[in-house]
Amino acid sequence: MSGVEVMGGEGLERFRIAGLPPNFYYVADFISVEEEASILQKIPAQRWTHLTHRRLQAHPSTLTKNNTLLAAPLPQWLTSPMLSRFEKLGLFRDTPHREPNHVLINEYGSGEGIMAHEDGGAYARVVATVSLGGSVCLDVTSKVGGSSEEKGDDGSGIGEKANGTNGTDRKYSIPTRILQEPRSLLITTGPAYEDLLHGISPVEVDDHLDAETVANWSLLGDSHVFEDAGGRNERATRISLTYRDVLKVSSAASKVLGGLGRR
Ligand SMILES: O=C(O)CCC(=O)C(=O)O
Numbered sequence: 683m684s685g686v687e688v689m690g691g692e693g694l695e696r697f698r699i700a701g702l703p704p705n706f707y708y709v710a711d712f713i714s715v716e717e718e719a720s721i722l723q724k725i726p727a728q729r730w731t732h733l734t735h736r737r738l739q740a741h742p743s744t745l746t747k748n749n750t751l752l753a754a755p756l757p758q759w760l761t762s763p764m765l766s767r768f769e770k771l772g773l774f775r776d777t778p779h780r781e782p783n784h785v786l787i788n789e790y791g792s793g794e795g796i797m798a799h800e801d802g803g804a805y806a807r808v809v810a811t812v813s814l815g816g817s818v819c820l821d822v823t824s825k826v827g828g829s830s831e832e833k834g835d836d837g838s839g840i841g842e843k844a845n846g847t848n849g850t851d852r853k854y855s856i857p858t859r860i861l862q863e864p865r866s867l868l869i870t871t872g873p874a875y876e877d878l879l880h881g882i883s884p885v886e887v888d889d890h891l892d893a894e895t896v897a898n899w900s901l902l903g904d905s906h907v908f909e910d911a912g913g914r915n916e917r918a919t920r921i922s923l924t925y926r927d928v929l930k931v932s933s934a935a936s937k938v939l940g941g942l943g944r945r
Pocket residue numbers: 786788796801811820880922924
């Protein structure tokens with residue numbers, strides 16, 4: 683087991699987004715084109731909830747009001763091949779259930795996005811996001827607001843961490859952007875999960891994309907695509923699968939009782 687753990691740790695480290703507060707990791711081409719197409723085909727069309735600037739669905743179900751997951755397996759098209767690859771990277775090895783038990787699927791059309799937010803206390807501090815379809819920039823901002831450059835030490839320690847990475851790495855002050863290509867995996871854990879906000883601006887084009895403004899530029903699968911387009915990314919429909927470990931899970935028995943109790 684320790685072999686896997688050591689391998690997992692080393693395996694993950696080369697995907698770290700350097701120059702950002704820990705811990706963001708970006709893995710380009712985490713799934714293949716065929717796997718992407720197969721998943722896109724299996725997302726059930728009747729399960730979408732429509733919101734103003736995106737639509738979403740939750741698997742196996744939405745959480746109850748007190749953030750409890752009613753125990754049920756994830757569908758196979760969401761677990762294979764993801765979970766074994768997550769395990770190899772050691773992603774959920776320290777979370778309560780040792781693997782994700784919940785997936786939120788978001789779909790954004792061009793010009794759609796999601797407000798800056800944090801994912802909060804219902805989940806263990808690990809989110810694994812698989813992107814499908816178009817590329818999109820995730821805006822990473824401080825909870826306190828403003829950039830660490832402008833504000834100096836804002837008391838959160840974020841500016842300090844952003845500037846405290848070693849030697850040759852480029853430093854990125856918050857706010858910054860993470861560019862998510864189709865078929866990539868973004869992992870957000872620890873202080874990156876707890877101390878920062880993330881959102882997607884509702885625009886039709888992400889522009890000025892380059893090594894200065896995109897924190898994971900050197901980890902991109904194909905930065906030439908964006909260079910060749912003059913630093914622009916025309917938004918196309920993007921779907922994200924966000925894998926998490928919900929802390930509170932109720933068994934089938936308490937599901938029945940809870941269900942009766944609410945009537
Ligand atoms: O689509 C994304 O990558 C972000 C989604 C998100 O932040 C969330 O579902 O909490």
